[in-house]
Amino acid sequence: MPTVQRGPSLPLLLAVAALIVAALALLPRFVGLYQTELLIYGMTFAIAALGFNLLLGYTGLLSFGHSAYFGAGAYTVAFIVRDLHVHSMELCILGGLLSALVISALFGYVCVRHTRIFFGILTLALSQVLWSLAFKFFWVTGGTDGIRVPRSGITLLGGLIDFRGPGAYQKFVYSYYYYVLVLFVLAVAVMWVIVHSPFGKALQAIRDNEVRAGFVGIRVRRYRWVAFIISGLFTGLAGALWVPLNGLTTPEILYWPFSGEIVFMTVLGGFRTFTGPIVGALAFNYLKVYAVASSQYWQLVLGGVLVFLVMVLPSGIIGIFSQPPPWLSRAAASPGAFVRASLLFVLSLGFFAAIARVGVHGNFAAIVETLAIIAAILSWSLLLALVYHRGNVIGHRWLVMLALLLPAFGFLICIILGVTLRSRELAERGT
Amino acid sequence: MEILVIQVLNSIFYAAVLFLIAAGLSLIYGVMRIVNLAHGTFYALGAFVSAWAVGGAMSIALSNNVNLGLAGQLLLLPVGALAIAAVGAAIEPTLLRPLYRRPEEYVLLITFGLLMILEDATKLLFGGTPLTAGSIMESMGSIPIGRLLYPSYNLVVIGVGFTAAIGLWWFVYRTRFGVILRATSQDRRMASALGINVGRVYVQAFAIGCFMAGLGGAVVVPAQAAVLGMGVDALILAFVVIVIGGLGSLEGAFVGALIVSFVRTAGVQFFPEIELAVLYLIAAAVLLIRPTGLFGRA
Numbered sequence: 001m002p003t004v005q006r007g008p009s010l011p012l013l014l015a016v017a018a019l020i021v022a023a024l025a026l027l028p029r030f031v032g033l034y035q036t037e038l039l040i041y042g043m044t045f046a047i048a049a050l051g052f053n054l055l056l057g058y059t060g061l062l063s064f065g066h067s068a069y070f071g072a073g074a075y076t077v078a079f080i081v082r083d084l085h086v087h088s089m090e091l092c093i094l095g096g097l098l099s100a101l102v103i104s105a106l107f108g109y110v111c112v113r114h115t116r117i118f119f120g121i122l123t124l125a126l127s128q129v130l131w132s133l134a135f136k137f138f139w140v141t142g143g144t145d146g147i148r149v150p151r152s153g154i155t156l157l158g159g160l161i162d163f164r165g166p167g168a169y170q171k172f173v174y175s176y177y178y179y180v181l182v183l184f185v186l187a188v189a190v191m192w193v194i195v196h197s198p199f200g201k202a203l204q205a206i207r208d209n210e211v212r213a214g215f216v217g218i219r220v221r222r223y224r225w226v227a228f229i230i231s232g233l234f235t236g237l238a239g240a241l242w243v244p245l246n247g248l249t250t251p252e253i254l255y256w257p258f259s260g261e262i263v264f265m266t267v268l269g270g271f272r273t274f275t276g277p278i279v280g281a282l283a284f285n286y287l288k289v290y291a292v293a294s295s296q297y298w299q300l301v302l303g304g305v306l307v308f309l310v311m312v313l314p315s316g317i318i319g320i321f322s323q324p325p326p327w328l329s330r331a332a333a334s335p336g337a338f339v340r341a342s343l344l345f346v347l348s349l350g351f352f353a354a355i356a357r358v359g360v361h362g363n364f365a366a367i368v369e370t371l372a373i374i375a376a377i378l379s380w381s382l383l384l385a386l387v388y389h390r391g392n393v394i395g396h397r398w399l400v401m402l403a404l405l406l407p408a409f410g411f412l413i414c415i416i417l418g419v420t421l422r423s424r425e426l427a428e429r430g431t
Numbered sequence: 432m433e434i435l436v437i438q439v440l441n442s443i444f445y446a447a448v449l450f451l452i453a454a455g456l457s458l459i460y461g462v463m464r465i466v467n468l469a470h471g472t473f474y475a476l477g478a479f480v481s482a483w484a485v486g487g488a489m490s491i492a493l494s495n496n497v498n499l500g501l502a503g504q505l506l507l508l509p510v511g512a513l514a515i516a517a518v519g520a521a522i523e524p525t526l527l528r529p530l531y532r533r534p535e536e537y538v539l540l541i542t543f544g545l546l547m548i549l550e551d552a553t554k555l556l557f558g559g560t561p562l563t564a565g566s567i568m569e570s571m572g573s574i575p576i577g578r579l580l581y582p583s584y585n586l587v588v589i590g591v592g593f594t595a596a597i598g599l600w601w602f603v604y605r606t607r608f609g610v611i612l613r614a615t616s617q618d619r620r621m622a623s624a625l626g627i628n629v630g631r632v633y634v635q636a637f638a639i640g641c642f643m644a645g646l647g648g649a650v651v652v653p654a655q656a657a658v659l660g661m662g663v664d665a666l667i668l669a670f671v672v673i674v675i676g677g678l679g680s681l682e683g684a685f686v687g688a689l690i691v692s693f694v695r696t697a698g699v700q701f702f703p704e705i706e707l708a709v710l711y712l713i714a715a716a717v718l719l720i721r722p723t724g725l726f727g728r729a
Contacts, residue, residue: 062536110719117466117535118722121674125714128667132707257663260468260543267540297555303547310541311529 021185028177037173037245038289042282043184044242049265049277050191051234056263057271058195059227060207064120065107065127066262069232071254072096072103073239075134078147078249087155087162089179093240100236101229103130108228112221115210124256131254146250154244172244180241187234188278194230195274203227235262261288264306270316279318433577440576442696443689444585447592448651450688452665453672454599454681455643461679462616462636465527465538469545471666473515473641476553477648478657481511482562485652489566504567508649515645516638523637528630546663554659561656568653588650595646596685603681612636616679667711674714677727686725 073096269280291298492499573580603609676683698706
């Protein structure tokens with residue numbers, strides 16, 4: 001069990017947060033339209049994962065049915081736009097939140113009677129009720145075709161900004177980016193306050209020891225229920241924000257594998273930390289987009305990453321820093337072992353990625369490229385983690401230098417190789 | 432009247448397949464306390480392997496001018512089940528065993544990862560087109576029920592389902608291995624202290640569970656083509672079955688499968704829109720009123 005740690009002081013935290021927000025606000029100036037759109041997706045999923053983690057990370061309940069609240073938000077917005085002809089996004093969000101509130105209050109009331117695996121199955125079963133309704137009542141929900149939510153049917157800030165006429169797509173992406181960014185920052189701030197409030201502390205007490213929390217006088221079931229509702233509200237907000245971006249809502253987002261994806265995001269980032277779900281959602285979004293774009297077997301890649309994550313990095317990306325997995329602590333104590341471990345790590349992942357890519361393209365350049373990217377990302381993150389836990393490796397500064405330089409060199413070489421091979425391939429295709 | 436008989440037979444046919452899947456899921460949960468999200472995909476993979484084996488053997492036999500015959504084809508069907516059992520026996524020691532000391536969320540997640548991997552592995556190995564072993568169904572013909580015809584292969588599946596139920600019951604309650612299995616399920620550490628090789632029991636239990644899922648796929652594939660995504664759908668229904676019957680209970684899986692398939696058949700007939708929703712609601716209601724299910728122990 002982790003000992004009591006005093007986190008960074010509030011002013012420092014605010015300063016770092018302000019820096020990150022400023023960077024996010026400036027980002028669309030530098031990355032193109034497509035990257036901006038990807039970031040909006042990432043931020044909406046981050047809000048969903050943040051909400052989900054209030055249950056998993058802070059209350060200790062693994063929900064396998066969060067697709068229900070995401071879908072509730074999304075479908076409500078679609079209904080409002082299609083049937084009520086309301087265009088104001090603010091009203092749509094309010095509607096989405098309301099329906100997420102009702103459904104999570106109802107489902108939560110039922111689900112918090114159980115914990116552990118029964119809780120998970122119950123949330124799963126209830127979310128599938130919604131899925132099957134959306135799936136079967138096609139004259140209301142459009143069935144598998146879903147409901148289209150055209151961009152032109154949405155206005156922001158009470159009609160101040162609309163998206164009609166030429167250049168609407170570009171205008172939409174850029175203004176919607178800031179719209180979602182503001183809500184994202186708000187959601188993160190609210191969640192931070194919740195988690196650090198007496199209520200949040202009570203939830204963590206329940207997570208750590210239910211019986212004791214009950215003896216102290218916490219009404220365990222009531223607290224779980226409220227946490228469930230807050231969690232559902234956040235996920236519902238994410239669903240509502242997601243719809244205009246996607247332009248379409250289908251039963252897919254109510255089906256249980258989507259709940260699995262929300263769990264995946266959170267675990268990828270690290271569910272024992274506050275920032276984990278945010279980082280995890282952004283990373284998962286990129287991972288999925290990249291995998292889908294590069295291979296028809298993207299599920300294989302994602303599944304492989306998940307299995308790898310659970311086996312080797314159970315504390316997630318952020319967790320590497322706050323809660324290093326045992327093998328990393330051991331490695332930090334003996335640098336030789338660290339080098340071996342990281343080599344094995346990079347090689348094995350590169351190997352799987354290579355197999356996946358060969359299977360798809362039979363394309364050598366693509367393999368080198370994938371290897372380079374994966375090797376670089378992994379060795380740098382490992383290295384950062386090692387430097388972070390450097391307590392035991394001071395005295396081996398040359399080794400750290402070497403480890404810093406090697407991946408950098410490897411990365412460079414791989415990029416050069418990849419570019420040459422790809423250009424040669426393109427030239428061959430040209431002739 | 433004939434329609435009713437056929438609907439009842441259909442329900443029992445469906446229950447037999449569902450029982451095979453759910454019994455494996457329940458066995459794995461009962462012994463190892465693992466909720467295996469990849470179980471439905473094992474079922475789908477079993478169907479694909481069996482269809483592939485039958486289809487491949489048929490074309491080889493044809494090119495050599497040998498008639499495989501009905502018996503030969505039927506004997507080839509369990510290939511899928513055996514293959515899945517082997518896959519299971521390989522997965523348990525490599526992927527699951529390192530996680531038993533960790534919180535159960537991780538095991539659930541790894542089975543979700545396995546589900547994604549196996550779904551695509553199926554696509555990679557067998558392609559995206561549906562596979563079927565329909566030749567078996569055709570060559571078995573059909574039997575008359577009143578003025579209507581009913582495929583006799585469906586009766587074979589019903590027979591397999593009942594045989595499997597009795598066999599599994601005998602295996603768990605009447606053999607030495609069954610005693611060991613139940614002892615391990617009740618108290619892993621005590622069983623280990625008494626000299627039982629718990630690791631081996633776990634591999635065997637997981638492999639048997641996978642075998643059942645694969646067998647479900649193998650028997651269904653002459654009647655229904657194996658398609659991508661069938662596993663994900665089947666898993667949820669198998670969940671409903673074992674939730675109603677009680678997690679880890681064999682009798683529960685039997686009764687649950689019958690309940691689910693009769694409700695489904697009735698649902699398709701009388702309330703097609705909410706047919707699935709009703710099943711999930713029944714499962715939720717059972718969990719609420721009697722979380723251990725109809726036959727489960729606390």
